[in-house]
Amino acid sequence: MTRAADGPTASGERSAAAGVNYGNISTGDNARFMHLDPGALKSPEQVPPPAGLWNVPRRPSRVFVGRDQVMDDVAQALASGRRGVIGQSVAGLGGVGKTEVALHHAHACRERYTGVWWVGADSRTNLTAGLAALAHRLAPATTVLPDEQAEAWASAWLYHHDGWLLILDNVEDPGDIETLLGGVDSGRVLVTTRRDIDWTGYGLTPIRLSTLTQAEAVQMLCERTRQDDQTAAAGIADYLGYLPLALEQAAAYINHHHIPMAAYHDRLDDERAGQLLAGIAPGQNAQRAVTRVWALTLAALSTTNPIAVEILHVLAWLAPDDVPRDLITMLTDGDQTTADLALGVLASYSMATLDETTVSTHRLVQTVLRLTLPASQTTTDPSSQAIQLLNTAVPANPGGDPAGWPRWRDLLPHITALTNHLPHSTDTTLSRLLNETGVFERGQGLYQQAELHSTQALAITEAALGPEHPDVAISLGNLAS
Incomplete structure (x- = not known):
């Protein structure tokens, strides 16, 4: 019991009581205090669309043929004058040009919209992060909110305003966007997806891209x-x-x-060009064809820049977009020049897309690489390299050091992707990484993700070390929290 002289009392472990308090009182382990000036965090309806709102990852390809009708269909559907949110989905095989269609529409019709915002929506985590980034752009004070609250703020902003275009790229699970689509009442939504399902049930007009x-x-x-x-x-x-x-x-x-x-x-x-394709199922003609192209490219890269091939094999285990370039430098033992040369070669072969700070690779390229072994038998397993890379890159004290949170947010999609690619791993380094990830997510209010990653960490630790190992107790404690 804590007693204030001639004042109130409080009972219970770690309780506090105060008569007059001019500051903050905290009795928790992971408490955060943020100071905002009065009125700094405005409600969504109070924030007008800023001039020039634009978030599109790159310019479209200069050579773009055979898509005139699709482009017309997309433009006409999204230009409809009817009330309410208007949605369009573009579905098709990986590599068929869905993202290019979205890029070309965004650039060609930019003046139609009060703003254009692009979100990589291949997972619930990335959707949350993309919408949270929209909130941060519209109202910088929302950076004090956990990502899920910032996402809700952005969704409310979309509800209260009109004239915007939201592009959701590579949606894998329609359930991820169902609540978003049902909660907005105006604007335009363009979805790209590999899923060939009945998108009309989600309020979208479907186009199949062949x-x-x-x-x-x-x-x-x-x-x-x-x-x-x-x-x-x-x-x-x-x-x-x-x-x-x-x-x-x-x-x-x-x-x-x-x-x-x-x-x-x-x-x-030349049949020898297809030796790397042993892991591809027969009957997938288009996919088999594209992997044959990549087999030729990898063979050439192995001769001219074998480090570039090693980097590409590691990238295959991460999320396809926005890999921080400093991770590549870590793979080359801190040699920036070697990393830049390797990335330049990959870009020249269209095996990677670069900007000043990030690297992206196509999902189908990643799929092929995960199904094929590196040519060099002396190379460390790429999935193990990816685990070690992220384990080294994440900041310490994920629950208590705000300075490391932006880095955690950048790496979180890659940790999620890596874990999804390795559902049966018994690598204890991955378990440690997932434990730390769960602590970060818990502190950010991402409780469902924290539970998932903590559960995965526990399963790996038990499989690798046995149920009686002390590390299992640590994982159980994190999951209980």
């Missing part, structure tokens, strides 16, 4: 390579199943090596 025709594929190859061998271009296009990403990869290889398209076509017919 591969190119032969003529369109030939045109793309000839324009991209600046070569006019239509016979060779037709042969390459035939072999690659007219998949835009595969054609883009082929053109990048041809341009980098300054070879005729006919020579590239001959190499595709």
Whole structure:
């Protein structure tokens, strides 16, 4: 019991009582105090759309053929004058150009909207982070809120305003966006997805994006390579199943090596070029075709810059977008020049997309790499490298040091992706990483994610060390918290 002289009393463990208090009282382990000036955190309806609101990850490809009708359909649907939120979904195989359609629409129709905001929506975690970032952009004071509260603030802002375009890229689970779509009453939503389901039930007008025709594929190859061998271009296009990403990869290889398209076509017919494809299921023609292209590219990279291939294999285990570039420098033992050279080569082959601070790779590239072993038998397993990389990169004291929270937010999608790729891991380093992740998420109010990651950490620890090991008790304690 705590007693204040001639004042109130409080009973119970770690209780406090005060007569007059001019400051803060905390009896918790992870308490946070934030000072805001009166009125600093405005309600969503009080915040007008800022001029030039724009968050689109990159410019669209300059060579973009065979999509005129799709672009018209998207533009017309989103230009509808009817009231309420208007949604459009663009579905199709990975690499067919769904994201390019969204990029081209955003840039071509930018003046139609009061603002354009792009969110990577391949997981619930990334959706929350993307909408929280919108809240932070609109009202900087929302940075004091946990991400889930900032997401709710952004959703409320979308409800109270009109004229915006929200792009949700690569939605995997329609349930992730169902509440969002049901809670907004105006604006425009453009969804890209590999899921070919009945999106009309979610209020979206669906468009199915198919591969190119032969003529369109030939045109793309000839324009991209600046070569006019239509016979060779037709042969390459035939072999690659007219998949835009595969054609883009082929053109990048041809341009980098300054070879005729006919020579590239001959190499595709060489069965040795497909040795890395053993893990790909038969019958997936377009996917098998694109992996053949990447097999050729990896073979060339292994000769010219083997470090680039090692980096690419590690990137395959992380989230596809926004990998901090300093992680790549960590993979090269702090050698910035080596890291930059390797990334430059990967970009020249269209195997990675770079900006000043991040690296992105295509999901299908990642899938192929996870299914294939590195050519060098002396290379450490890439998934183990990815685990060690993130374990080293995360800041200490995730629950109590606010200075490390922005870094945690940047790394959280990659920790989630890595864990999803390794559902049966018994790596105790991964368990330690997940325990720390759960502590961070708990402090941010992300309780469902914290429970999931703490449960995974417990399962790994028990499988690796047995149920009686002291580390199991630590994992149980974190899960109980």
